[in-house]
Amino acid sequence: MKKITALLLAVFILASFFQTLSYAAGKINIFYDNKPVEFSPQPVTISGRTYVPIQPFFNKLGANLYYDASNRVYTVYFQGDYLKFQVSKGILNNLSTGKRITVGYPRYYGQYYMPLRSVMEFLGHSIDWIGRDSKILIHSPKQFIPVINYGPLIPKSQIKSYAGRSEVVDVDNFEAQMKYLYQNGYKALTLKDVENFLNGKKINDKSVLITFDGGHISSYTYAYPILKKYGLKGVLFVETASIGRYSSHVNWSQLREMYDSNVMDVQSLTHDLNKFDGGYKILQARPSEIIKDLKISKQLIEALVENKVYALAYPYGIYNDAIITYAREAGFKMAFTIKGDSIKRNSDIMALKRSNIYNWMSLSQFIKTLEKC
Numbered sequence: 001m002k003k004i005t006a007l008l009l010a011v012f013i014l015a016s017f018f019q020t021l022s023y024a025a026g027k028i029n030i031f032y033d034n035k036p037v038e039f040s041p042q043p044v045t046i047s048g049r050t051y052v053p054i055q056p057f058f059n060k061l062g063a064n065l066y067y068d069a070s071n072r073v074y075t076v077y078f079q080g081d082y083l084k085f086q087v088s089k090g091i092l093n094n095l096s097t098g099k100r101i102t103v104g105y106p107r108y109y110g111q112y113y114m115p116l117r118s119v120m121e122f123l124g125h126s127i128d129w130i131g132r133d134s135k136i137l138i139h140s141p142k143q144f145i146p147v148i149n150y151g152p153l154i155p156k157s158q159i160k161s162y163a164g165r166s167e168v169v170d171v172d173n174f175e176a177q178m179k180y181l182y183q184n185g186y187k188a189l190t191l192k193d194v195e196n197f198l199n200g201k202k203i204n205d206k207s208v209l210i211t212f213d214g215g216h217i218s219s220y221t222y223a224y225p226i227l228k229k230y231g232l233k234g235v236l237f238v239e240t241a242s243i244g245r246y247s248s249h250v251n252w253s254q255l256r257e258m259y260d261s262n263v264m265d266v267q268s269l270t271h272d273l274n275k276f277d278g279g280y281k282i283l284q285a286r287p288s289e290i291i292k293d294l295k296i297s298k299q300l301i302e303a304l305v306e307n308k309v310y311a312l313a314y315p316y317g318i319y320n321d322a323i324i325t326y327a328r329e330a331g332f333k334m335a336f337t338i339k340g341d342s343i344k345r346n347s348d349i350m351a352l353k354r355s356n357i358y359n360w361m362s363l364s365q366f367i368k369t370l371e372k373c
Helices: 001-021 053-059 116-122 156-162 171-183 192-197 218-229 252-260 287-304 321-329 363-372
Strands: 019-022 029-032 033-035 042-046 049-054 062-070 072-078 081-086 092-095 099-101 111-115 126-130 135-139 146-150 209-213 234-238 264-268 311-313 334-336
Touching: 049 053, 049 072, 053 062, 053 072, 053 111, 062 311, 092 116, 099 116, 111 116, 116 126, 116 135, 156 321, 171 218, 171 363, 192 209, 192 334, 209 218, 218 252, 234 252, 234 311, 252 264, 252 287, 264 287, 264 311, 287 321
Parallel strands: 029 135, 146 209, 209 234, 234 264, 311 334
Antiparallel strands: 019 042, 029 033, 042 049, 049 111, 062 072, 072 081, 081 092, 092 099, 126 135
């Protein structure tokens, strides 16, 4: 009787095992950013959850991986993160962020497996499951930063006075755009965030860099309070020769106030080269004049606003290899054009692209710019 009972129990356990574990060969197709990911041994499904073998999976994604067999620890370098899979303890540590989660690592077919969704979401990825096609779609963290750039902000009642000036934007339109960013969970980045992104750090899926060119008084009277209202930040590039000199421009105390409030960073649009008079002044100036001008701008902002100046906006977005060299010699480590595109991970830090925002843009066109620039 005992033998019969033991036999029935063994059959029950084996049946439960095969119901719980299924070998997913030919059934589950995994895609990473729309590209198929094939490895062996293939995924298994345990109680409805998909598990993949740690080493073959990350090798296929191009990660650097080392396995310490004596301690059963995988060390993986993947997309700027150092990961430690401690199999014996059931722990996954992200040494780059200091975060950790508890994870089960079952062993099948001579490999340690990991729960795909739990691990990839822990690493900032998103996952979609298309049941009818047996597809798992893994989406990597955002790989670009949209940069939106503004000129003067003008009340609607005064817009007609600026006919022919495509760079001006109606204050109401600007506020509607900032309100959209706020309501839809966008994070306004700093220049340091951009630098970290270019060095491999992840960013929020909804991130944006907001910039303003010229130092127009509207950056203080309109942009500053609206950004503050919605908890956003911006970067103001100023032509220092105009600061406090004209009523149409901000003064130094206003710049200092915006910077001290942690709402607006202040960087350079040169000292006196943002001009067009029969030609672009920056292209007409001698190399020594350009370097001197850039140094003056940097020194003035650092002295009167008391912030670190290391970013330059090229006048009219104009630059070439020589101008980049002059900018570096003057102490600049980052520079922006106005070419309509976004910042990618492989972007040249001295030629970062921005998209100008125009008054004719509807809110839907503004949204498309965020998503496609």
